[in-house]
Amino acid sequence: MSRSVLVTGGSGALGGAIVRRLRRDGDDVAFTFRTGREAAEALAAATGAHAFAADLTDAAQVRRMVGEVRGRLGRIDALVNNAGSAQALPFALIEERDWDEVLAANLKTMFLVTREVAREMVARKGGAIVNIGSLAGHRAFEVPVHWATAKAGVTGFTLALAQEFGRFHIRVNAVAPGLLDDGVGRMVPERAAADFVAHCAGGRRGTTAEVADVVAFLLGDDARYVNAQCLCVDGGI
Amino acid sequence: MSLDPSGAQRTYYETVSMCPTCSELVPGRVVGRPDGVFVARECPAHGPFEGLVCSDTAWFEGLGRFDVEPVRPGHPRATAAAGCPRDCGLCPEHRQIAGTAAIEISNRCDADCPVCLADNRGTFELPVDEVRAMVDSLLAAQGFVDALTLSGGEPTMHPDILEILAALDRPEIGRVVLDTNGLRIAEDDRFLDALARRRVMVSLHYDGSGARRLRGVSAEVQERALARLLRWGIPTAPLVLAVRDVNDGELGTIVASLLTRSPAIQSVVVSLMAYTGANGSRFPGDPRRRLTIPAALELLDGGSAGNLGRRAFIPLPMPNPVCAAIGYFLVMDRELTPLIPLADVDDVVHYLRNMNFARDDGGLERLLRDGVDRVYAHPEAYPDSERLLRKFRDLLCTLFPQGRPLEADRRRAVVEERVKVVYLIQFMDPWTFDSVRLSKCSCQHLMPDGRIVPSCAYYSYHRRLDPRFAPAAAPARGEGA
Incomplete structure (x- = not known):
């Protein structure tokens, strides 16, 4: 039986790769988008996934969106919390509104969506959640401090939720990509990118497809004994 | 001393x-x-x-602080026998490679600028292959050059100018600069179409109300040429000749208005009058009262709300620091913010050492980052520091918009639109000729015989020894007898 999966932030580079990979596995997939309507519609048309527009920082919109997804898919077996955004600002230029915005886009969205989706997982006593973090939440990198803070928060969110939901047989894991060749990775200056590659055992940037493969693994039965983990997909740093 | x-x-x-x-x-x-x-x-x-x-x-x-260790030429073309400037070629005594190399591709001109540094007799036009060979020879000696300037004469009159530009589109040349009086640009749409497809920066004479007295063309023609370059989106560096008692009172207004006018204007060059060349040596005025860089900076200050004054500039560490000064400006919402005062001067000197143009090597980014941190840490030292920081924030948010990263080329274009450069340059003439200063000159003329001659030595000494300028030299093709 195919799974029903909700992927947040599906219109971006990594979200799109995850949607494509899950569709290739035969999953029934819904994804959300906020600004990239054209990309979202193209992805939906290309993959047969279902696109839903929502501002995930707004609890009412999240509730409406999850209701619509359930109406379309019937149920939600698995959730990929991928939505987020970044600002390339040094610490001196981060304003209060930037801090609030980036933490909301990367963490509050994760909380609100999970709160709505997990209700039926708890009731059903089963499910899988994968949260997208970043290597920058674990190691020292030249990245915006508010974004790294949010990505470090993903790890805490994952660990505590896995502990709390363990008794409901809901696995909660995180994936922490290193530098990728698309998405946020395209905002990294060439000099910093070269520095990453020089310290990467794999000797190159990763691809969004390689991260999507790991997400698919963590959602599947092959990972049934993998829980409360944060898997770094970084080529070996 | x-x-x-x-x-x-x-x-x-x-x-x-x-x-x-x-x-x-x-x-x-x-x-x-x-x-x-x-x-x-x-x-x-x-x-x-x-x-x-x-x-x-x-x-x-105070110039010693900016007098950095030069990069010496690796392959002298002449021996040091008769002494500077007679031995030019370069000779082993010359201390600096070329930052800007210039080629006079012809000595035909359709203007007769009263200030002209050259001697336009209409006696030669360099073939494309000869230009290519001259550049090959330079690059064999030093590998890279920040800028290559095509001048003359009027280079846009050269029948093969577009082929020459195509031949110079190579990675070892930081930028190709076309130095022009603007007469062809003011009229020829097809030429502008072709220029827009070439990798070139146009250095357009633009002298404000002094145009007629200095260049013999009207300010309206210069303005028309500039407007057309900007309409075609061609990178342009207006060249303002500043002359005491001619246009010195409007320098600040001219430069400030150019910097805020268009994204296509990436830099402005203010050249201070040098009394040399066939016409320039006879230009009325007292060379002993000439504008020099500190005085020109004072004049720039007026008419620019204080943003173009001395604190906004430092002597350019290459060539000899007495020859040039440089200022960087952030342009946002038609406001000029000088960037030099935000930086540690020694860091800027270190960054700019031995180059004439900023390179895309992360150095400028580091300077900006340091400047931001300095304003953040010392708000009391910077009036309106919160607003200043917000400008940088807005620039970065433009460079890195959320959710849709810009391609590197587009990011570079945004930086060029927002960060502008002003150069002040002062060539020597017979009144100020100084062989010690010359020995560190980085503005160098390429000769057809393979020699490289510092531009100031060429203007005031070697041109009259150049057989192409001999009285009996044959006229160029297309010229009447």
Whole structure:
């Protein structure tokens, strides 16, 4: 039986790769988008996934969106919390509104969506959640401090939720990509990118497809004994 | 350095200078007094002369901080026998590679600028292959050059100008600059279409109300040429010639309005009058009262709300720091924010050492980051620091918009739109000729015979020895007898 999966932030580079990979596995997939309507519609048309527009920082919109997804898919077996955004600002230029915005886009969205989706997982006593973090939440990198803070928060969110939901047989894991060749990775200056590659055992940037493969693994039965983990997909740093 | 017995004058160094009347080379001294720094010399035939080098003695005496260790030429083309500037080629005594190399691709011109540094007799047009060979020869010696300037004569009159530009589109040349009076650009749409497809920056003469007196063309023609370059989106660096008592009162207004006018204007060059060349040596005015860089900076300050003043500039570490100054400006919402005052001067000097144009090597980004941190850490030192930080924030948010990263080329274009450069340059002429200063010159002319000659030596000494400018030289093709 195919799974029903909700992927947040599906219109971006990594979200799109995850949607494509899950569709290739035969999953029934819904994804959300906020600004990239054209990309979202193209992805939906290309993959047969279902696109839903929502501002995930707004609890009412999240509730409406999850209701619509359930109406379309019937149920939600698995959730990929991928939505987020970044600002390339040094610490001196981060304003209060930037801090609030980036933490909301990367963490509050994760909380609100999970709160709505997990209700039926708890009731059903089963499910899988994968949260997208970043290597920058674990190691020292030249990245915006508010974004790294949010990505470090993903790890805490994952660990505590896995502990709390363990008794409901809901696995909660995180994936922490290193530098990728698309998405946020395209905002990294060439000099910093070269520095990453020089310290990467794999000797190159990763691809969004390689991260999507790991997400698919963590959602599947092959990972049934993998829980409360944060898997770094970084080529070996 | 030595003081005269009265203590009112000090001698910084001995040099070789030139008689402004007969152009003979004569021994000279660079001396400082409270009223400025001068090259003093005495011609056996025409008596003593002094030429003003710098109107601010303290500025001159502070230049040591900017006098960085040069990059020496690897392959001298001449021997050091007769002494500077006779041995040019370059000779082993020359201390600096070319930052800007210039090729006079013809000596035909459709204008007759009263200030012209050249000598437009219509006697030659360099074939494309010869231009290519001259550049090959330069690059074989030094591998890379920040800028290659095509001048003349009027280079846009060269029948193969577009082929020459295509031949120079190579990675070892930072930028190709086309130095023009703008007459063709003001009229020829097809030429502009072709220029827009080439990798070129146009250095357009743009002199404000002084256009007619200085260039013999009207300010309206210069303005028309500029407007058309901008309409075609061609990178443009207006070249403003600044002359005492001609257009010095409007310098600040001209430069400030150019910097905020269009994304296509990436830099503005203010060139201070040099009294040399066929026409320039006869231009009316007193070379001893000439504009020098510190005085020009004071003038820039007026008309620019104080944003283009001295604190916004530093002497350019390459070439000799007495020859040029540079300022960086953030342009947002038609406001100019000088960036030099945000930086540690020694860091800027380190970054700019031995280059004429900023390179895309992360150095400028580091300087900006340091500047941001400095304003953040010392808000009391920067008026309106919160607003200043917000400007940088907005710039970065433009460069890195959320959710849709810009391609690197587009990011570079945004930086060029928002971060502008102003250069002040001061060529030497027979009044200020100084072989010691010349020995660190990084603006160098390429000769068809493979020699490389510092531009100031060419303008004031070597051009008259160049057989292409001999009275009996044959006219160029297309020229009447």
